[in-house]
Amino acid sequence: MSTDTVKPLILCVDDEAEMLRFLKESLTRRGYDVLTAASGQQAMETLRQAKPDCILLDIMMPVMDGYTLCGHLQRQESTATIPVIFVSGLDSAPAKSLAFSLGGVDYIVKPFDLQALLDKVQACLQTSTRWQDLQQHADLRPKRSKTASFWEFREFLFEQLRLPHEKQTLVAEVRPAKLYTMASLLGIDERQIAQALAAFLKLPYRATINPEEIRLEMLPAAYCRTNLVVAIRESSGENAFVLTNPLDLDLLDSLQRASRSDQKLRLYVASPATLAPLLGIPQRPADHLP
Numbered sequence: 001m002s003t004d005t006v007k008p009l010i011l012c013v014d015d016e017a018e019m020l021r022f023l024k025e026s027l028t029r030r031g032y033d034v035l036t037a038a039s040g041q042q043a044m045e046t047l048r049q050a051k052p053d054c055i056l057l058d059i060m061m062p063v064m065d066g067y068t069l070c071g072h073l074q075r076q077e078s079t080a081t082i083p084v085i086f087v088s089g090l091d092s093a094p095a096k097s098l099a100f101s102l103g104g105v106d107y108i109v110k111p112f113d114l115q116a117l118l119d120k121v122q123a124c125l126q127t128s129t130r131w132q133d134l135q136q137h138a139d140l141r142p143k144r145s146k147t148a149s150f151w152e153f154r155e156f157l158f159e160q161l162r163l164p165h166e167k168q169t170l171v172a173e174v175r176p177a178k179l180y181t182m183a184s185l186l187g188i189d190e191r192q193i194a195q196a197l198a199a200f201l202k203l204p205y206r207a208t209i210n211p212e213e214i215r216l217e218m219l220p221a222a223y224c225r226t227n228l229v230v231a232i233r234e235s236s237g238e239n240a241f242v243l244t245n246p247l248d249l250d251l252l253d254s255l256q257r258a259s260r261s262d263q264k265l266r267l268y269v270a271s272p273a274t275l276a277p278l279l280g281i282p283q284r285p286a287d288h289l290p
């Protein structure tokens with residue numbers, strides 16, 4: 001995100017010249033610097049020369065559509081953290097779900113209310129700035145030990161599954177960050193690991209997540225995929241987080257700061273298999289999951 005003395009830079013990508021003119025004029029009047037690209041390929045060329053603070057991206061474009069471009073950006077370290085807001089005429093639930101799974105942080109349907117778009121851009125930029133500050137502070141903090149809680153959980157799991165000693169020895173070398181590798185080693189479903197974690201920590205377990213609940217603007221997509229966590233808005237209107245490894249104290253610390261609240265985090269536990277499809281992560285063997 002730009003400093004106070006530099007205007008935020010927005011890249012608008014759309015194959016309709018009239019839409020690009022409208023977006024550029026509207027955003028420029030609101031104090032933003034604006035770059036435009038009429039195709040996915042042109043956007044990629046632009047991104048080699050500049051790093052915008054936010055991208056407004058159409059979906060239906062020839063040769064390279066918005067989905068393909070967003071997926072490419074998420075795979076590149078230099079562009080993975082740039083927030084993408086999809087601006088499209090597609091209004092179906094599958095279209096929106098695919099956009100979010102590929103890393104989009106928000107979605108607005110054409111024709112749209114200009115103020116609604118401006119509000120989304122402003123919220124996106126504020127979240128990006130806050131997150132960068134959080135990450136910078138996180139780099140300065142010492143890592144916190146998770147070993148004690150992990151060993152206690154492991155013993156709890158053994159009791160829950162009534163595992164004989166020979167089975168227990170199979171997971172003797174498993175590290176806390178790779179706790180789900182125990183599923184394949186023990187020949188059990190990773191959902192059993194997640195359910196045991198929830199019971200051990202006295203947290204609710206989520207077998208499913210409605211995509212409509214997810215608050216993609218709260219956390220960067222790349223961060224969500226790396227840590228297997230999503231922010232959700234509960235029916236009560238409160239924010240909560242669904243994650244696979246609540247024993248990760250550094251992750252909890254970052255989420256506490258991202259929530260911008262001194263109140264205790266509202267947490268749910270889910271298995272990697274539950275979160276991976278929502279985040280566009282291909283299904284992989286359990287020993288490769290975080």
